[in-house]
Amino acid sequence: MDRRNLLKAAAAAGALGATAGMPAPALSQGTAARTLRFVPQANLANFDPIWGTQYVVRNASAMVWDTLYGVDEKLEPQPQMVEGDTVSSDGLTWTIKLRDGLRFHDGEKVLAKDVVASITRWMPRDPMGQMLKAIQNELVAADDRTVRWVLKSPYPKLRFALAKVGTPCCFIMPERIARTDSFTQISEYVGSGPMRFVRNEWVPGAKAVFQKFDGYVPRSDAGTWLAGAKRMMVDRVEWLIMPDAATASAALQNGEIDWWENPITDLVPTLKRNRNIAVDIADPLGNIGSFRMNHLHPPFNNVGVRRAVLMAMSQEDYMRALVGDDTDLWKALPGYFTPGTPLYSEEGGEILKGPRNIDAAKKLLAESGYKGEPVICVVAQDQSITKAFGDVTADLLKRLGMNVDFIATDWGTVGQRRAMKNPPGQGGWSMFHTWHAGADCVNPASYNAIRATGENAWFGWPSAPAVDAAISEWFAAPDLASEKAAIGKVNRLALENVVYAPTGFFLGYQAWRRNVTGIQKGPLPFFWGVAKA
Amino acid sequence: MFAYIVRRVLATIPVMAIVALFVFSLLYIAPGDPAAVIAGDQATPQDVERIRESLGLDRPFLVRFGEWLFRILQGDMGVSIFTNLPVTTMIQQRIEPTLSLMVLTLCLAVSIAVPMGVVAAWKQGTWIDRAVMGFAVLGFSVPVFVVGYVLAYVFALELDWLPVQGYTAFSNGFFPWLENLILPAIALGGVYIALIARITRATMLEVLQQDYIRTARAKGAGQRSILFLHALKNAAVPIVTVIGIGVALLIGGAVVTESVFAIPGLGRLTVDAILRRDYPVIQGVILLFSFVYVLVNLAIDLLYTLFDPRIRY
Numbered sequence: 151m152d153r154r155n156l157l158k159a160a161a162a163a164g165a166l167g168a169t170a171g172m173p174a175p176a177l178s179q180g181t182a183a184r185t186l187r188f189v190p191q192a193n194l195a196n197f198d199p200i201w202g203t204q205y206v207v208r209n210a211s212a213m214v215w216d217t218l219y220g221v222d223e224k225l226e227p228q229p230q231m232v233e234g235d236t237v238s239s240d241g242l243t244w245t246i247k248l249r250d251g252l253r254f255h256d257g258e259k260v261l262a263k264d265v266v267a268s269i270t271r272w273m274p275r276d277p278m279g280q281m282l283k284a285i286q287n288e289l290v291a292a293d294d295r296t297v298r299w300v301l302k303s304p305y306p307k308l309r310f311a312l313a314k315v316g317t318p319c320c321f322i323m324p325e326r327i328a329r330t331d332s333f334t335q336i337s338e339y340v341g342s343g344p345m346r347f348v349r350n351e352w353v354p355g356a357k358a359v360f361q362k363f364d365g366y367v368p369r370s371d372a373g374t375w376l377a378g379a380k381r382m383m384v385d386r387v388e389w390l391i392m393p394d395a396a397t398a399s400a401a402l403q404n405g406e407i408d409w410w411e412n413p414i415t416d417l418v419p420t421l422k423r424n425r426n427i428a429v430d431i432a433d434p435l436g437n438i439g440s441f442r443m444n445h446l447h448p449p450f451n452n453v454g455v456r457r458a459v460l461m462a463m464s465q466e467d468y469m470r471a472l473v474g475d476d477t478d479l480w481k482a483l484p485g486y487f488t489p490g491t492p493l494y495s496e497e498g499g500e501i502l503k504g505p506r507n508i509d510a511a512k513k514l515l516a517e518s519g520y521k522g523e524p525v526i527c528v529v530a531q532d533q534s535i536t537k538a539f540g541d542v543t544a545d546l547l548k549r550l551g552m553n554v555d556f557i558a559t560d561w562g563t564v565g566q567r568r569a570m571k572n573p574p575g576q577g578g579w580s581m582f583h584t585w586h587a588g589a590d591c592v593n594p595a596s597y598n599a600i601r602a603t604g605e606n607a608w609f610g611w612p613s614a615p616a617v618d619a620a621i622s623e624w625f626a627a628p629d630l631a632s633e634k635a636a637i638g639k640v641n642r643l644a645l646e647n648v649v650y651a652p653t654g655f656f657l658g659y660q661a662w663r664r665n666v667t668g669i670q671k672g673p674l675p676f677f678w679g680v681a682k683a
Numbered sequence: 684m685f686a687y688i689v690r691r692v693l694a695t696i697p698v699m700a701i702v703a704l705f706v707f708s709l710l711y712i713a714p715g716d717p718a719a720v721i722a723g724d725q726a727t728p729q730d731v732e733r734i735r736e737s738l739g740l741d742r743p744f745l746v747r748f749g750e751w752l753f754r755i756l757q758g759d760m761g762v763s764i765f766t767n768l769p770v771t772t773m774i775q776q777r778i779e780p781t782l783s784l785m786v787l788t789l790c791l792a793v794s795i796a797v798p799m800g801v802v803a804a805w806k807q808g809t810w811i812d813r814a815v816m817g818f819a820v821l822g823f824s825v826p827v828f829v830v831g832y833v834l835a836y837v838f839a840l841e842l843d844w845l846p847v848q849g850y851t852a853f854s855n856g857f858f859p860w861l862e863n864l865i866l867p868a869i870a871l872g873g874v875y876i877a878l879i880a881r882i883t884r885a886t887m888l889e890v891l892q893q894d895y896i897r898t899a900r901a902k903g904a905g906q907r908s909i910l911f912l913h914a915l916k917n918a919a920v921p922i923v924t925v926i927g928i929g930v931a932l933l934i935g936g937a938v939v940t941e942s943v944f945a946i947p948g949l950g951r952l953t954v955d956a957i958l959r960r961d962y963p964v965i966q967g968v969i970l971l972f973s974f975v976y977v978l979v980n981l982a983i984d985l986l987y988t989l990f991d992p993r994i995r996y
Binding site for chain 1: 942945947
C-alpha cells in the first residue's frame with residue numbers, strides 16, 4: 151500500500167467511524183421526566199430481603215414486594231394487601247382476607263398459599279416472627295383469599311409485626327419462591343409491589359433499575375410510608391450507586407441525578423446554596439449511636455465498670471464528632487428508645503444527663519475492681535459513623551485510665567470479630583461501635599440490641615433477665631398506658647445494667663432537585679407519589 | 684518465533700496456578716466474614732452462623748480450594764456470594780468500561796508523553812525541557828483523585844461541558860462514549876504521561892549521543908527524521924518496557940478513577956468485593972488481572988523484535 155492509498159483508507163475508516171460514532175437518539179424530555187435517577191445509601195449487592203437484611207435491600211424491596219400491612223407515619227399498622235381481618239374473642243385465631251385484584255409481576259394472582267409461604271419464610275429471620283412461630287398452632291390458606299392463623303396464646307401486636315419497617319419486612323412473594331429456605335438466597339425476583347425489578351439491567355455495585363408494574367392495583371385510601379395508595383408517578387426508577395460522596399454531590403448539582411438519599415454533612419452547605427436543590431431531614435426517626443461492650447469477659451463483665459464508662463461519656467462529644475456543629479442534627483439521648491415516638495422514655499436516664507464527672511467515674515471504676523485489663527476496642531474505619539465514635543471512645547477510656555488496645559480495621563472484619571466469644575486476648579473483643587435505625591428502636595419488637603438474654607442476645611451477650619421480663623410485659627400490654635409503663639421499666643433496667651452505651655440520637659439529610667416533588671420524610675425512601683417535572 | 688510464543692503461553696499456566704493458590708490462601712487467612720455482612724447489622728450470631736453454613740464457609744481450606752480449582756479448570760469462576768450471579772457475568776458487565784478507560788488512557792498517554800519526551804531531549808536544558816520535566820514531577824506528585832475532582836469541578840460543574848460521572852457504552856456512539864471517559868482518562872493518565880515522558884527523554888538523550896546520529900546529521904538528514912526515525916526507534920525498547928509496566932499502574936489507578944467518576948468497571952467491582960469479602964469475585968478478578976498482565980508482558984517481549992531486529996527468540 152502506498153502513501154496515497156493509505157490516506158484514502160484512513161479517510162474511509164474515519165468516515166465510517168464517525169457514522170458509527172453518532173450519538174444514540176437522546177431520550178425525549180417526556181421519557182426523561184418519567185425516569186427518576188436516585189443515589190441510594192449503599193450498593194444493592196443482593197436482592198433477597200429475607201436472606202440479606204441490610205437496609206438498602208429492604209429499601210429496594212419495598213418497591214418490588216408489597217406487605218400485608220404497612221405502618222404509616224404515626225407508626226400505626228394499616229391494611230395494605232389485606233382487605234380486612236378478624237380476631238376471635240380469645241385472641242387466638244386471626245382470619246386475614248386479601249384484597250381482590252392483587253397480582254404478581256408474572257401475572258399470577260396473589261393467593262393465600264403465597265402469603266402462608268411468605269410468612270413462613272420470614273418468621274425464622276425476624277424477632278417478632280420467631281415469637282409468633284413459637285406460639286403458632288396453625289397457619290393455613292382457608293381459601294384463595296383467606297389466611298387463617300391460629301396461635302397458642304394471644305399476640306396483640308401481630309398486625310404491627312407484619313407491617314413494621316424494621317428489617318426483615320414480611321414481603322409477599324409467590325409460593326414457589328417463598329419456599330426457599332430463609333438462609334438461602336432466592337434467584338427469581340417476582341414481586342407483588344408497584345415496581346418490577348429489571349434483572350437484566352442490574353449491575354451490582356453500579357446500577358439497579360425498576361420499572362412500573364401496570365398490573366399493580368393501589369389502595370384507594372391515601373396513606374403515608376408503607377400504608378395506603380402506592381401510586382407510581384414515574385415509569386422507571388434508576389438506582390445509581392456512587393461510592394464517592396463528592397461525585398454524587400457534583401452529579402446532583404449538574405442535574406445528572408434527581409435524588410440523593412444520604413448526602414454527607416460536610417457537603418450539605420454547598421447543596422443548600424444551590425437554588426435548584428432542596429435539602430431536608432431524611433428520616434425524623436433518625437438513628438441511635440451505640441457502643442457495645444462484651445459482657446462475657448473482663449473488664450466489661452463487671453456492671454460497675456460499664457456504669458463508670460456510662461457516667462463519664464459525653465454524648466455531645468460523640469455527636470459533634472459525627473455531625474459537626476449542626477445542632478439540628480442531633481440531641482442527647484438519656485435512654486434507648488427513639489425520641490418523638492409514643493413510647494419514648496427517659497426513666498433511669500439520670501446517669502447520662504448533666505455535666506460529665508470524670509473524677510466520679512474514675513472513683514467508681516476503682517471501686518468496681520478494674521485491674522487494668524486491656525480493652526480491645528475494635529473500630530471500623532471505613533464507616534464514618536463508627537470511625538468518629540471510635541476516636542471519641544478511645545480518648546474517653548484513656549482519660550478514665552483504662553488500658554485501651556485500639557484496633558483500626560474495616561466493617562467486614564468487625565462483623566466477623568464481634569461474633570467471637572473468645573476472651574479479648576484470644577481473638578475476641580471488648581467493645582465495638584455501631585448504630586441503630588430509629589425506626590427499629592421505637593419499641594422492643596425489632597430491637598435486638600436491647601434484648602439481654604445472655605448467650606442468645608445480640609453481640610456483647612448482655613444478661614439481665616429483668617430487662618427481658620419488662621420487654622415481655624410490653625408485648626402483653628393491652629393499651630398504650632401499659633405499654634409506656636413497660637417501656638419506662640425497660641429503659642431504666644437496661645441503663646442500670648448498661649445493656650449497651652447509647653452515644654446519642656442523630657439525623658441525616660436527603661437532597662433532591664427541585665423539579666422532583668412528593669418526597670416524604672421517613673425511615674426509607676418511598677418512591678410512590680414522587681413525581682418529576 | 685512461533686515456538687517461543689507457544690512456550691510463553693504454556694508458561695502462563697504455572698504462573699496462574701501459583702497466583703490462584705496465593706490468592707485463595709491470602710483470602711482464607713484474611714480476617715472478615717461475608718456471612719456477617721449479608722446478615723446485616725441486626726442479625727443475631729445464630730443467623731450469621733446459619734448463613735455461613737449455607738455458603739459452605741465453615742468447610743476446611745483444602746476442600747474449598749479443591750472445589751474452586753476444579754471449577755476454574757472447567758472455566759467456571761463460581762458464583763458471587765452476594766449477588767448470586769456468576770462471576771463471569773459480573774466481569775463481563777464490568778470489563779468494557781475498564782478496558783475503554785485503559786485503552787483511551789494508554790492512547791492519550793503515549794501520544795502526549797512520547798513527543799513530550801522527544802522534544803525535551805531535543806531541547807535539553809532549555810525552558811521547554813524544564814517545563815516538560817516540571818510537568819512530569821507534577822504528574823507524579825498529584826494524586827489521581829485530586830486531578831479527578833479538579834477536572835470534574837472545572838469541566839463539568841463550572842463549564843458544563845462534560846458529565847460528572849457514569850459510563851456510556853461504545854455501542855451507543857463514539858462521542859457519548861468519549862464524553863464520559865475523557866476526564867477520567869486525563870486524570871488517570873497524568874502519572875502515566877509523566878513516567879513515559881521521563882523515560883523517553885532519558886533514553887533519547889542517550890541515543891542522541893550515538894555515532895549513527897552524528898552520521899545522520901552529517902548526511903544532511905532533517906531534524907524530524909533524525910528524532911523520530913533514527914533516534915526514537917532505537918530508544919523504543921526501554922520506552923515500550925515502561926509502557927508495559929505501566930499497565931499495572933493503570934490497573935491500580937483505575938480503582939480510584941472509577942470511584943471518583945462512578946464508572947462501573949472492574950476496579951470498583953474489586954474494591955466492593957474486597958470490602959464485602961466476596962471471595963469468588965475477588966479470586967476471579969485477580970486471576971483475570973494476572974492473566975492480562977502476563978499477556979501484556981508477552982506482547983511487550985514480541986514488540987522488542989519489531990524495534991530491534993537483533994532480538995530473536
